[in-house]
Amino acid sequence: MHNAIIALGCGREQRLYDAIEWEMAMTKKTTHNQAADREAVFEAIAREHLRIETLETRKSDSLDFHEVAVWALRDALAAAFEAGRNAK
Numbered sequence: 001m002h003n004a005i006i007a008l009g010c011g012r013e014q015r016l017y018d019a020i021e022w023e024m025a026m027t028k029k030t031t032h033n034q035a036a037d038r039e040a041v042f043e044a045i046a047r048e049h050l051r052i053e054t055l056e057t058r059k060s061d062s063l064d065f066h067e068v069a070v071w072a073l074r075d076a077l078a079a080a081f082e083a084g085r086n087a088k
Contacts, residue, residue: 041083049076
């Protein structure tokens with residue numbers, strides 16, 4: 001479809017093509033920002049509720065595996081649920 005619009009040349013068709021390109025670029029940027037925001041929320045919940053300093057893989061069992069109390073896990077899940085509700 002984009003090639004057909006380009007072939008038509010300038011004017012209204014070119015403005016439409018430019019608008020489509022801009023929308024695609026903004027969607028990609030927004031998606032990247034949303035992913036970064038989501039990761040920041042995950043990290044904050046892990047630190048606050050689970051006492052896990054990072055969610056990065058560190059290739060060490062003592063650093064990558066954690067004992068977590070069920071009440072802390074429940075609180076972390078509730079925080080994630082609320083974050084999701086508030087994100088909409």
